Amino acid sequence: MRESLRITEIFHSLQGETSRMGLPTVFVRLTGCPMRCTYCDSAYAFTGGKTVAIDDIMAQIASYGCKTVCVTGGEPLAQKPVHILFKRLCDEGYSVSTETGGGQPIDAVDPRVSRILDIKTPKSGELKNMLWANVDAVNERDEIKFVLVDRSDYEWARDLVREKQLHQKAPVIFSPVWESLKPVDLAEWVIADKLDVRVQVQLHKILWGEKPGV
Numbered sequence: 001m002r003e004s005l006r007i008t009e010i011f012h013s014l015q016g017e018t019s020r021m022g023l024p025t026v027f028v029r030l031t032g033c034p035m036r037c038t039y040c041d042s043a044y045a046f047t048g049g050k051t052v053a054i055d056d057i058m059a060q061i062a063s064y065g066c067k068t069v070c071v072t073g074g075e076p077l078a079q080k081p082v083h084i085l086f087k088r089l090c091d092e093g094y095s096v097s098t099e100t101g102g103g104q105p106i107d108a109v110d111p112r113v114s115r116i117l118d119i120k121t122p123k124s125g126e127l128k129n130m131l132w133a134n135v136d137a138v139n140e141r142d143e144i145k146f147v148l149v150d151r152s153d154y155e156w157a158r159d160l161v162r163e164k165q166l167h168q169k170a171p172v173i174f175s176p177v178w179e180s181l182k183p184v185d186l187a188e189w190v191i192a193d194k195l196d197v198r199v200q201v202q203l204h205k206i207l208w209g210e211k212p213g214v
């Protein structure tokens with residue numbers, strides 16, 4: 001049987017998040033997610049989508065002539081054949097990252113892939129489904145990301161970074177929930193608290209607004 005994945009969209013844009021921000025990137029958005037974060041900007045990927053053979057996904061990615069790929073969702077690690085896609089992409093010389101919500105084990109991911117691990121906050125509504133073993137599995141190639149709704153989420157994340165010295169394990173990102181937490185407030189809190197984290201605002205939404213396909 002030909003291996004396939006349920007896919008919501010494949011598109012070519014600029015990476016809008018993480019240390020790869022600004023790099024032309026092909027995005028593969030997998031359908032379905034077991035979580036329901038209060039702020040999710042990709043809820044259109046919860047259902048629907050199309051079943052696409054991994055050979056056809058590879059061909060579509062290749063058509064863009066871009067060697068940087070981000071596998072996201074939905075929750076990419078909720079579909080087992082994603083590991084075949086990771087291997088094929090890495091074997092063919094793509095530079096691959098994946099965005100995960102932290103509720104699925106990350107240790108099965110091909111070690112050549114940069115894993116962007118969200119730690120879900122209290123205000124996300126999904127802290128209960130966080131798999132804490134994932135935090136021990138990260139390395140310097142990965143990034144740990146907190147998406148913050150408000151000041152209380154910020155203080156919770158700040159205290160966790162300090163307590164577990166997360167910035168020693170991997171680069172840490174603090175990102176405001178779009179149109180919820182003001183980026184300038186987050187910036188000033190991080191400076192005042194002398195935190196060793198990167199503040200990032202979603203570049204693609206500044207460029208194109210909030211919509212699918214960018």
Ligand SMILES: C[S@@+](CC[C@H](N)C(=O)[O-])C[C@H]1O[C@@H](n2cnc3c(N)ncnc32)[C@H](O)[C@@H]1O
Pocket residue numbers: 033039040041042072073074075076099100101102118145147175176177178202
């Ligand atoms: C849509 S999720 C898909 C991958 C995976 N389910 C996850 O949560 O990491 C990709 C990234 O977008 C972030 N995100 C989702 N909605 C957002 C919003 N409204 N503002 C800022 N970041 C958001 C998530 O926290 C995650 O870091």
Ligand SMILES: Nc1nc2[nH]cc(C(=O)O)c2c(=O)[nH]1
Pocket residue numbers: 013014015016017027042070072073099204214
């Ligand atoms: N341009 C752009 N960059 C992104 N980085 C992570 C994204 C995601 O939805 O996971 C994303 C996205 O949806 N668009």
Ligand code: SF4
Pocket residue numbers: 033034035036037040041042043073074075101
């Ligand atoms: S885990 Fe990711 S895709 Fe799922 S609801 Fe949360 S932000 Fe959205």
Ligand SMILES: [Mg+2]
Pocket residue numbers: 041042
């Ligand atoms: Mg997005």
